[in-house]
Structures are given as C-alpha cells and as structure tokens.
Amino acid sequence: MEFLMIVLLLLAIIGLSNFINHFMPYIPVPLIQIALGVLLAALPLGIHVPMEPELFFILFIAPLLFYDGKNVSRHELWKLKKPILLLALGLVFLTVVVIGYLIHWLIPSIPISAAFALAAILSPTDVVAVGAISSRVKMPKTIMHVLEGEGLMNDASGLVAFKFAVAATVTGIFSLAEASWSFILIALGGFLGGAILAYLIIRLKLLIRRFGMEDVTLHMLIQLLTPFIIFYIIEHFHLSGILSVVAAGIVHAIYRDREQSPNVQLQVVSKSTWTILIYILNGLVFVLLGLQIPSVSREIIESPFFNNFEVITYILIISASLLALRFVWIFVGWWGGWLLKAKRLPKPSIRYISITTISGVRGAVTLAGAFTIPYFLENGDVFPERSLIIFIAAGVILVTLVLASIFLPIIAKTEKGNTEELKEELERKAILRSMDAAIRTMRVLTTDENRGAAVSIISHYNQIRNRFIYVSEEESARKKALEIETRLKALEVEINYIEKLQANEQIDLESLYLLQEHIYRMRVAVTNRLLYRGLFVWTIIKRGILNIASSFKSTEHSSLKARFEKNKKVLMLKMEMAKTAISYLRENMTPENEGVNVLIIGEYNEMIMKFKLARKGADSSRYIRQQRELRDKAFQAERDEIQNLYETGEVSMDIMRKIRRQINIREAYWMGENSMQSH
Numbered sequence: 134m135e136f137l138m139i140v141l142l143l144l145a146i147i148g149l150s151n152f153i154n155h156f157m158p159y160i161p162v163p164l165i166q167i168a169l170g171v172l173l174a175a176l177p178l179g180i181h182v183p184m185e186p187e188l189f190f191i192l193f194i195a196p197l198l199f200y201d202g203k204n205v206s207r208h209e210l211w212k213l214k215k216p217i218l219l220l221a222l223g224l225v226f227l228t229v230v231v232i233g234y235l236i237h238w239l240i241p242s243i244p245i246s247a248a249f250a251l252a253a254i255l256s257p258t259d260v261v262a263v264g265a266i267s268s269r270v271k272m273p274k275t276i277m278h279v280l281e282g283e284g285l286m287n288d289a290s291g292l293v294a295f296k297f298a299v300a301a302t303v304t305g306i307f308s309l310a311e312a313s314w315s316f317i318l319i320a321l322g323g324f325l326g327g328a329i330l331a332y333l334i335i336r337l338k339l340l341i342r343r344f345g346m347e348d349v350t351l352h353m354l355i356q357l358l359t360p361f362i363i364f365y366i367i368e369h370f371h372l373s374g375i376l377s378v379v380a381a382g383i384v385h386a387i388y389r390d391r392e393q394s395p396n397v398q399l400q401v402v403s404k405s406t407w408t409i410l411i412y413i414l415n416g417l418v419f420v421l422l423g424l425q426i427p428s429v430s431r432e433i434i435e436s437p438f439f440n441n442f443e444v445i446t447y448i449l450i451i452s453a454s455l456l457a458l459r460f461v462w463i464f465v466g467w468w469g470g471w472l473l474k475a476k477r478l479p480k481p482s483i484r485y486i487s488i489t490t491i492s493g494v495r496g497a498v499t500l501a502g503a504f505t506i507p508y509f510l511e512n513g514d515v516f517p518e519r520s521l522i523i524f525i526a527a528g529v530i531l532v533t534l535v536l537a538s539i540f541l542p543i544i545a546k547t548e549k550g551n552t553e554e555l556k557e558e559l560e561r562k563a564i565l566r567s568m569d570a571a572i573r574t575m576r577v578l579t580t581d582e583n584r585g586a587a588v589s590i591i592s593h594y595n596q597i598r599n600r601f602i603y604v605s606e607e608e609s610a611r612k613k614a615l616e617i618e619t620r621l622k623a624l625e626v627e628i629n630y631i632e633k634l635q636a637n638e639q640i641d642l643e644s645l646y647l648l649q650e651h652i653y654r655m656r657v658a659v660t661n662r663l664l665y666r667g668l669f670v671w672t673i674i675k676r677g678i679l680n681i682a683s684s685f686k687s688t689e690h691s692s693l694k695a696r697f698e699k700n701k702k703v704l705m706l707k708m709e710m711a712k713t714a715i716s717y718l719r720e721n722m723t724p725e726n727e728g729v730n731v732l733i734i735g736e737y738n739e740m741i742m743k744f745k746l747a748r749k750g751a752d753s754s755r756y757i758r759q760q761r762e763l764r765d766k767a768f769q770a771e772r773d774e775i776q777n778l779y780e781t782g783e784v785s786m787d788i789m790r791k792i793r794r795q796i797n798i799r800e801a802y803w804m805g806e807n808s809m810q811s812h
Contacts, residue, residue, distance in 0.1 A: 139180060146173065147416030155776070161538045163419045163496075167531070170423020182424050186505040191364050193418050194288070194498060195378045199360035200411050201285060202382020203389075209278040216279050219466040221286030227462060228256040228455065229294050235454055239447055243518045250298035251522045254503050255455060255529055257291035258284050259496020276485060280492050288498050289373040293319055295502055302517070303510050319373050326370070327377025330363045331384035349399050353406060359385075418497045425500060426527055433524040444521070448528035455529070456536075460490040487544050494537045495530045503527075563775060563784045564792055568598040570774035571767040578763060586759040590767055597799075616729045620798070622721075623714040623733060624655055630713045631706075640706070647703050648710070654801055711737045736799075768800050 150165040157165075173180060210217065233249035243251070258280070297312045338355055360378045367377035433439050463486050503526040506519050572594050579587040631648050634640040640648075715737050718730045772793065779789040 139182065142173070142180070143417060143420055144413065146170070146420050147413060150416065150420075161534075162416075164534055164538055166416055166419035167423035167426070167534070170420040171426050172423075173420075174424045174427040180424075181428070182421060186501045189421075189497070189501045190374065191361060191368075193414050194375065194501075195360040195364035196357075196410065197414055197418075198285060198288070198375060199363075199378040199382040199385075200407055201281065202379040203386045205281050205285065205383070205386075206278060207383060207386065210282050213275070213279050213282060216466065217282035217286060220279070220283040220463070222290050223466070224459065224462045225253075225256040225287050225290040225294060228458060229253045229298070231458055232256075232451065232454060233298075236451065239450060240518070240521070243522065244302060246298055246302040247517055247522065250295055250302060250506070251503075251525060253291055253295035253298050254499050254526060255451070255495060256294070257287045257495070257498050258493045259498055276489050276492070279489065285379045286376070289320055289323065289376045290316070292375065292498075292502055293373065299506060303507060305511070319371070320376055322370070323367050323373025323376040324380045326367045326372055327363050327380035328384050330366060330377070331359065331381035334359055334362075334381075335385070335388050349402050352399055353402055356385075356403060357406070357410070422497050422500055422530070425504075426531075429520075429524050429527050432520045436520075439521065444524065445528070448525055448532060451525060452529050452532040452536075455495075455533075456490055456493065459493050460486060463489050484544060488541065491537050491541050491544060494533045495526075496534075499526050499530055559784055560788045560791065563778050563788060564795070565598060566778065567771040567774045567792060567796075568594050570770045572598075574766055574770035575763060578766060583759040583763060586756055586763055590760065590763055594767070615726055616733075619718070619726060619729050619733060621656070623718060623737075624652060626714050626717040627710040628652055630710050634706075644703050644706060648706060651707065657801070708741050711741050768796055771796050 146169045147166065150162055150169055153165050154160065154162045229249050229252045232252035232255065233245065236243060236248040236251055237245045240248075293316050297315070300306075334355065338352060341351070359381060363377050363381050364374040368374040433444060434441055500523075503523045506522060507516055508519065510516060572591055575587050575591050575594070631640070631645065631652070635645060715734050718734050718737075722730045775784070775789050775792050775796075778784045784792075
C-alpha cells in the first residue's frame, strides 16, 4: 500500500510540474520536477525511493531510447554521421582522458582510475533533458539532429568506458587493447542484437496477423514489451542494452514506413499510448533525480572530512571544463570537416557551436551510472571517495541544466529576433496555427448529429484563415488597426439605430437595456481585453444564477409566453441592427477596406442567419446549442495552441496577448448572437 501511495504521489508531482510550467514557461519542466523531488524528499513524510541502477535503466532508459529511435530522422542521422560520431565517440573518450586527469589533479584522494570512471559517467549527454529544454527554444534543425544522434549513441560509449574504469579501480588491472576490443564487441553486438531481435518481434506480429488476430490490445502489448525484453536479453549477454533499444526503435520505424497495409486503429492507439507513457517516464526520471539529491548531498555536507566550499568549487571547475572541452572539440572537428570539404559541411558560426556546447546537458543516466559504483574493492578496501564522486556527478547535472536553461534561450535567438518584420511573420503564422488547431478540433468532434453546425464553423474559420494567408506582411499591422476602427464604426451605427428607436418611443426600457448591454459587450471586446475577460466571467456567473433560480420556482405559462415574446422582439431588433451595420459597411466600402468590410459583413450575415434559425423552434434551438458548444471548444483549442506556442518559445508574450485579444473579439460577437437564450 505504501509503494502504491508513493507511485501516485510521484504521478501527482508530474502533473503539478506541468501546471507550474504553464504559468512559468521560462523555467524548464525538468528543473521544476527536480525541485519538486528535492522538496518531497526534504518533507518529513519518510519517503525514500532508493536508486537501483539496473532497474532504472530497464524501466526508464530502455523505453525512452526505443521511442527516440523510432522517431528520430534516419536520413539526418546518416547525413550527419560524422559530427555525431565525433561527439558520441571521439568527445567521450577525450573527456575520459582530459577530465579524468583534471579530476585527479584537483582531488588527489581520487585515484586516476576512479577519476577516469567519474569522467566517463559525466561524458554522456542526456537526450531527454536536451529535448525537454530545447522544446521551448527555436533550435536550428541541423543542431537538433546532431544532439539527438549524439544522445542516442554516447550513452553506450560513456557507460562502457565507465565500466572498464570502475573495473580497473576494483581489480587494479587495465589493458587498453582489451578495453578497445571489448568496446567494439559490446557496441556492435548490442546494436546488431537489438536489430535482429526487433526484426524477429516484427515477424511474430505479422504471423499473428496472418492468423486473423488483429486485436489492437494484443499488438499494443507486444509493442510496449519490446524495449524491455530486448534490453534485458542483450544485457544478459553483457552487450550494450542501450544501443540495442536504439537499433530496435530504428528497425520498427523502417517497418512502419514500409508497411503496405497498416492498421490505422493500431497507429492511433500506439501514438496516444506512447505519448502518455513517455510523458510519465520523462517526468519520473527528473522527479527521482530530485529525490536522490538530498541524500547524496547530506553525506557530503555533514561530513567533517569535506570542505563544502571546496567541493562546490570542484563541481563548478569540472562543469566549466566539460563545456570548454566540448566547445573546443566541436570547433576543431566541425572546422576540420569544413576545411577538408568532407560532405561539404557548412562552415559553423560561433553561435551554432555555442548552442551545441550549452546543449550538452548531463542527466539521469549520469547519476544512475554513478550509483552502480561498488562500495568495496576486490581486496576488501572501501571504494575511494565513492560518496564524493556521486555528489560531484549530481552537482554537474544541476549546473549544466541550469546553464542550459538560462543561456540556451538567449543564444538560440536569431539575429533578426527583434525586427518588426519577423515579429509580424511570427504573429501571422501563430494565428494560422491557432486556426488550424480549431479546425482540427471541429473535425474530431464532428458527428452525424452535429455535422451541419460543425461544417458551418469550419467554413467560418477557413474564411478567416484565408485572409491571413493572402495578406502581405507589410499590410498586416495596418489592416489590424483598420479592422478595429471599422468594427467600432459599425457599433456606432448600431447605437444610432437604438437611439432613434428610443427617440421615437419605439422600444421599451427592458429591450433597450438588453441591447445596450449587447453593444457594451461588443465595444469592450474590441477596446479592453482585461475588462472583457471580467465581463465574460460575470456573464457566465449571472447565467448560472438565473438558471438555478429558475429551477427553484414555478413559472406560469403566461409568463413563459411573455418572456418568449420579449426574447423574440429583442432578437428582431438585433437583426435590424445587424442589417443597418451591413448597409453602412457596404456603402462605405473602398478598395483599401474591402477585405476587412467583407469579413465583418460575413460575421453579421452569419449572425442574422442564426437569429432566423432561432425563431423556427426546437430544431433550430438544438442547432444553435450545438454550434455554441462546438464554438466554445474551438475557441479553447485556439487559446491552447497559442499558449503552447508561448510555452515553447515560438511566440512572445506580446504576440500571445494580441492574438488572444482577437479571439476575445470573435468570441464576444458569438456570445452576442446567442445572448438572447439567457434572457
């Protein structure tokens, strides 16, 4: 029961971390999850989750790397194989030697073989952490492909080097020739073994399908078990389980691309299942990392044998040295590739090299590997400075994560990031993406019952979308200002119409109040976003109160009839107001404002059509209700997409606010069309 509660608590923390990130998108989710893990471990709840490296690798690393192998671009991996291998192999072994000697020089109490072990476990970058941080940064595609390939490959090389360094420390024996041959055998054996096992599993699934068993649940279960089975079998033969699941993922991707009769339902279920699973596993990796930090730190901080300031200095020096060595290696390797014109690699800029350097984040693989260090040597002595090695590994992980979180968004910004031209283009693309999100949502929610309402909404979105596709960037700002001005003038025409009715005593006070409230809401939506939001919330609250009140009191048939007649009268007046506004827009249409006027006239015509439908009875009422429900979800889809673009760093806060203001304007008009149902 206690284990179940811990699991549920960890899952709740993952959800909480994303909730916090929603309001503070400038802080990467991994850092929030680590902080929550540290906080959970510090609370007096008695929660302790021991780090079991073998279980950690098979439970977390295997499915994560299998998923990355399935989704990585094979074409880009092959195209960029030289820089990837330079980082995944060359940089790893250079790090072991250079940083190993540096650690031994800084901390003489750590033997040279143990220093090599620490350097080896610090050499792999964490593809999960890099992906989480880069998701909110506009990363150049080439760099992202290099980082993905490096992250998939260097875990194996780093862990193999770590294994031999630890063995050398424990036994006191090391052979470079034997280590080199073993590395080749372990790496190639793991990769080929994973590919062969993946092929056999695919053949098994095809055989099951030939027997007529198309059960999605069974095939999905086999797919989920694949990385765990392959990792376990390959590790049992002392080969690289990490490379085996990467190879298995690539083989599955090749089969998926070449499949002649794919099971569409299985593909949908597979995508949804893996999305949820990877979301949970990614979060658990960093939460568990945070849970280990207090126990790792406590042993060093409370020990009288260590000077805390010196230990922190060691962490900063080692972290800086890792980044400096990475920068130099990338610069020399990339420059050399360009000089020799191998594959005609483009000449790298300092900015690109800096992005690749800062992205070299260390993560959970480093800490999990450090925990595999044995407590005793072969002769019975205690492993030298085991606690200090684990503490340094944890410190370097935090330092690289924080540095990447701070500097990567700054360095990754394009040189034109602050120009008005790029800002307008980003805004236009964001609007198009929000429209596409709404259209996708409508298509998913379309049923035989609501098809007419859904098609009407999709058609309306396509009209607005086309306006943003064909408008030029130079005219974008001017047309937005013109649209606001035109909407306000149309509202003035509606106000004048109401005032004439009032002057001629052709309208009663209650109807006048309802129409004035409608005009006020429209004006606020155009001119004051914050006030409109408050007004929108109040409208919802008021409707809820009226509905509750009406449910507790009986209403006579005569009063219901009177209310219906009143709503019908207000509805007719709104139609006349809309027709007056349309007449004004048509009379004042010019080549300069034609696009804006046509758009607003279309909105008024749609409003009139809905009002006419509302007068026809129950069927049209159901149609309007369906449209209202679908439209609400469409607006929410737009807001979700814009929020996602902001959280991933693709748009600024100013752009997000502008687009949300436009959504509010359109929503206000829609609310106005349906407000008669609340009276």
